[in-house]
Amino acid sequence: MTETESIAYDVVVLGAGPVGENVADRTRAAGLSTAVVESERVGGECSYWACMPSKALLRPVIARADARRVPGLSHLVQGALDVPAVLAHRDHEASNWRDDGQVAWLEGIGADLYRGHGRLAGPRTVTVTGPEGEHRVLTARHAVAVCTGSRAQLPGLPGLAEVNPWTSREATSAQSVPGRLIVVGGGVVATEMATVWQALGSRVTVLVRGKGLLSRMEPFAGELVARTLTEAGTDVRLGTSVESVRREGGTVVAVTGSGDRLEADEILFATGRAPRTDDIGLDTVGLEPGSWLSVDDTLRVRGSEWLYGVGDVNHRALLTHQGKYQARIAGEAIAARAAGVPLLETDPWGAHAATADHAAVPQVVFTDPEAAAVGLSLAEAERAGRRVRAVDVDLSSVAGAGLYADGYRGHARMIVDLDSEILLGVTFVGPGVGELIHSASVAVAGEVPVSRLWHAVPSYPTISEVWLRLLEAYRG
Structure with missing residues (x-):
């Protein structure tokens, strides 16, 4: 192999996470030669x-909480x-941080894997710098798909670099339980x-700048x-900001906006x-490095006629399942365009x-209780100018909930568009509601009309009977 090798493919995918894997799967299924680059x-x-x-860590926590009820x-x-x-168990579910199985799957669909840092180098061209410093140039006849995902964003706080803070990566891979843990943020x-x-035994303090947790869901x-x-x-402290952090020996010291001094491990x-678009060569194709892709x-x-941005990088929905959904769409669109389909189903x-x-x-x-939502919240629907009605039901009134857990606490809401009488959004919170979503x-x-949903009969006695209660409340 020469120091610089140039190879042509139909499609080059930057990033071998679930999104990149699914783009490769769909393009390979269409018969397109596909290279995948992963750093x-x-x-x-x-x-x-x-x-x-994270779900491996949460499962025993939630199972114990459910059993206690x-x-x-x-x-x-x-x-x-x-x-x-x-x-x-967490280590096992994370494959002990080895990717052998995923590599075997990728090879099994016929995609070529290149390990190293991939960067755009102009239209339809990707350079790969391998782990040994070797260089390859990959050219794409039809498409380059950027599937490099996202990373944790840290605030510019005084002293933060010296603290060596946890992000989601450290929080899900830690090998021991900290005696005291400060969590800054109120999201997922x-x-x-x-x-x-x-x-697991840590003394946890949650500092939330806003008025509540999970602010993108119903309050x-x-x-x-x-x-x-x-x-x-x-x-849990709401309306609390962090102004500075530092380490004193092995102790983290955080000072809040109100002047409180908090200590943790x-x-x-x-x-x-x-x-993750800051060093992938966006500037070589006229785009801003580090930007979300529109x-x-x-x-x-x-x-662009050839560049795709799939998954987190486009900022449409930073969720694995939505990224995989996008990947299926993108893969089929790439294949259709490569085949010369004049009009896509857009x-x-x-x-x-x-x-x-x-x-x-x-x-x-996957908290205790679980919270699950789809579509618009009431506030989002109203901001969009929709004429809507929110219908609420206390989940404890559903027979299946009482059987699921003693003292069950939960709530359900559906948002109905009053002009079309279809649902714009649904939110559940309560033990086990993740399986309802x-x-x-x-x-x-x-876009199932409420009148048709009335004939979708939920099984008794399950928590899903909440659908009947919601529809009854809507009909009056």
Whole structure:
């Protein structure tokens, strides 16, 4: 092999996380030659530092919480969790941070993997610098797909660099339980990791700049999660900012906007995400390094005929399942254009349009209790100028909820467009509601009329009977 090797492909994919893998899968299924470039592990953030390890950590926490609410069982689960076993299970679900299995899958679909740092070097060209300093030039006949994801965004606080703070990566991969943990932020990462580490024995303080947790959901979701965290022993402080941090020996010292001094062994900043586009050569194709990529509904970067931005990098929905959905759309759009299809199905809900990104994005937060939502909240619908009605039901009134857990606490809301009588959004909060959200996604994405939903009969006695209660409340 020469020092610089040039190879042509139909498609070059930057990033081998779930999004890049799915783009490659769809283009390879269409018969296009595809190269995938990855600078870390094949499988990406989700497999090693996000979805898989975080849910592995949360599962025993939530299972114990659920069991403690079941008569005849609760007395058996009052002790502490087996921390080494929980962490070992997390390690297993993260494949012990080895990507052999993911590499084998990628090779199995016929894609070529290049390890190293990939950068655009002008139109349809990617240079790869390998781990040994070797250089390759990959050219794309049809498309380059940027699937490099996002990273934790840290604030510019005095003393932060010296503190060596946790981000989501350290929070999901830590090998021991900190005695005291400060969590800065009130979103998904903050609430899930506070749930985990408090249950594993850490004394957790959550500092939230805003008025509540999970601010992108209906207010009642964050309120119930905050209530349960507080009852479990977490110190949740709303309307609290961090002004500075430092380490004194092995202790982290954080000073709040009100002048309070807080001490901990570790501090986690869960304060947002930034695109991993700062060093991928965007400037060589006229784009701003470090920027989010603006794309159309086929995921093609606006103004380009060959560049695609798929997953977190386009900032449409920073969720693995939405990124994979986008990847399926993008892969098929790339294949259709490569085949010379004159008109793609880009109408709403067409095969080549990522319409769900606008109308039906689902999310589950795996806290105790779970919070799940799809579509618009009441505030979002009203800001959009829609004429809507919010319908609320206390989940404890549903027979299945009482059977699921003694003293079940939860709430449900659906947002109905009064002009079309279809659902614009649904939110559930309560134990076990994560498994309800796909039914809501089908109703919202399918634009199922309320009159038709009335004939979708929920099984008794399940928590899904909340659908009947919501419809009854709407009909009066």
